[in-house]
Amino acid sequence: MYLPDFDYIAATSVAEASRLLASLGPEAKILAGGTDVLPMMKQETIAPKTLVSITRLDGLKAISLEEGRGVVIGALCTHNEVMKSSLLQEKYLSVCETAHRMANNQIRNIGTIGGNITNAVPSADFPPILIALGATVTLQSNSGSRSVLLEDFFTGPRQSVIRQDEILTEIVIPVNGFNGSTYHKFGLRRSGALAVVGVAVAVVMEGDLCKDVRIALGAVAPTPIRAREAEALLRGKEINDALLEEAGKLAAAASKPISDMRGSAEYRRDMVRVFTRRCLRKAIDQGHV
């Protein structure tokens, strides 16, 4: 299986990449890890005339704690770099666990977190947990830089608010009070499988009292979504099992899944109920201490 012909340009700065993407228009695509773009080109799903490689932009490969901003993850960090980051393991282990359940080792060594977001595939694993943690993404172009709440980034399957000349440069998890968080991916295999249902939960617990909670669902709607009714039910309440079951039902009602070869809509909806309850229990137990 060979790749069709295309032009290749290795950008040496974000500004150069933005300028190229602006002048070449929609027939140019960004190449980062390439684990999504190259298979799509081989299968003739897409046929870009130019690939603008950003892999040499070393400034987008760090994970750091920035005063007043929070944890900043460079868009070119690979899934394995996210998984092994000691800073993330200390602050948000749930993000590392999410990376660990993605694809397989070979793909995790080249696929990037920025690519996982910008592809805007509904079943992508990073978006639900990052949305639950209130993350923003920085979109940079030569006309400036803007910060977008990840929750508002997606507009449909493979569609987002990113403009042709913009590059997603970093993901920021702001300073927040969440003391428990988790992502549960339900896939048909332990490895190398897309999520049939993905549920992420972040909570602020004070003893049994749920001060705040966010629930994000992946693979069960055209974009990742928040289960706001379920969140509202739990916020400010003392948590018990009946409440968690009810929250699961509300989250299932908020989902709009499709039927495909991985599962029927009915099955997915019921799994949202089950995994929302389980995720809530796990995040709450973490935050309880």
Added chain:
Amino acid sequence: MQAIQDKEGVKRYLITLYVNGDSYTRVVKANTLLVNVLRDELDLTGTKKGCELGDCGSCTVLLDGKPVNSCLVLAVEADGHEILTIEGLGENEKLDPLQEAFIANAALQCGYCTSGMIMSAKALLNSNPNPTEQEVREAIAGNLCRCTGYVNIVKAILSCAQQPEGGSE
């Protein structure tokens, strides 16, 4: 990286790869894949092509020490990087202990997945000389084998693990 335009106007790129300790300079096109340079240009046909979409792992090589699917890496992107293929294991006529272990444990039948499997295992043992069975299974989760059922592959890799400190019980 130097780009050259030929008579037909096709751009070609001068790249240098460090494969199994040797340096190779080649002219490639933008759409040339690393796996095709290895197999067609350098005659290193130990690296196999299977699905060519990043699912099967038969094209696994180590890029700067990390296992990757060479069918998903552009040759131009590998410019200046170190690559280890199955041919780079062992010395002269002596096989790598992992290769010996695969033979001793009958860890292959048709053999098509074997080079990729061994490269994934090599990367694991380099970073974690004494893995658990779970860690071995995770490390080769991106390498599909349709013959063996994996049992003997896992056994072979575990047999190459160092004894835990203090020796065996």
